[in-house]
Amino acid sequence: MTAPMTTLASLGDLLPLLLSGDFLYYGLVFFVVALVAGVAGMRGVAGISMEIAKILVGIFLILAIISLLL
Template sequence: MIPSLAPTRSGAAFVLSSLTPLQVFSGDFLYYAIVFFVLAILAALLGARGIAGMSMEIARILVLIFLVLAVISLLL
């Protein structure tokens, strides 16, 4: 989430409206990873091994991205 810029009372200069720490991600990667994981399980149950494999690989990559961003967020 990027802090928004708000005009000062004079309107000439801009200042940061909030002084919160930088938040790199909002957790959407984990949500989509779970969605792709459930899709992979359903596809595997229905016998669509190709779709199940692709969905599982996408879920794995999204979890890795989530973990990297979580560590970066904790360090900042």
């Protein structure tokens, strides 16, 4: 009976790796900002926003894959 309890205790160590979806949310926000800026003709802002969106979505995907493997 003590073996399952130690397994549950070790799962508590993995809780910080759970994703809350913030990276994906902010990635989509920056994507929408890039679209609006592109339509408005602000190409510099659109480019920077798109790069930030790509980075955030990439971080989300990497963390999602890591959390699925653990």
